[in-house]
Amino acid sequence: MEFGKRITSIEIHPGAVIGKRLFIDHGFGVVIGETAVIGDDVTIYHGVTLGGTGKEWGKRHPNVGNRVMIGAGAKVLGNINIGDDVKIGANSIILKDVPNGVTAVGIYK
Numbered sequence: 420m421e422f423g424k425r426i427t428s429i430e431i432h433p434g435a436v437i438g439k440r441l442f443i444d445h446g447f448g449v450v451i452g453e454t455a456v457i458g459d460d461v462t463i464y465h466g467v468t469l470g471g472t473g474k475e476w477g478k479r480h481p482n483v484g485n486r487v488m489i490g491a492g493a494k495v496l497g498n499i500n501i502g503d504d505v506k507i508g509a510n511s512i513i514l515k516d517v518p519n520g521v522t523a524v525g526i527y528k
Contacts, residue, residue, distance in 0.1 A: 435469075438485070445491075452480035458503070464491040472497045472514075484519070 429446040431437070438459040443449055445465040451457070454477070455469045467489050471479035475498055483489075483501045490509035495501065500516045507513060508524035517523045 435480075454478045454498075455480035456482045458483055458485035458487065460486045462488045464489065464493075464509070466492040468494045468496070470494065470496050481513075 427446055429443060429449045431451040432453040432455070434453040435451045436456045438457055438461065440460050441457055442462045444462060448466040449463055450468045450470060452470045457469070461483055469481050469483065478498045481495045481497065481499050481501055483495070484503035484505060486503055487501055487505045487507070489495065489507045490511065492510040493507045493513065494511070495507065495513040497514060499513065501507070501513070502517055502519035502521065504520045505517050506522040507517070508522065511524050512526045513523055514528040517527065
């Protein structure tokens with residue numbers, strides 16, 4: 420794991436659950452936390468974090484639905500649910516659930 424992280428600058432915890440056809444475009448700086456769950460056909464751009472807030476125990480990383488696009492630099496934090504067919508704008512901070520089909524931008528809390 421360390422070798423791959425050093426080569427790619429992508430950090431995916433081995434405990435994360437990842438669906439089919441995850442596409443990480445220009446992956447430098449992508450971080451996927453231990454309890455993250457990612458659905459099928461998800462696209463993640465560079466600098467994205469699927470992380471915790473530091474306030475939770477146990478399940479502390481996001482659940483990402485199917486056919487989701489997460490823009491460059493976005494931070495999706497905490498034990499939250501991102502629905503299917505969601506688009507998250509670049510540099511957004513997502514701190515609460517995002518329903519199916521929604522485009523979330525800015526600070527979404």
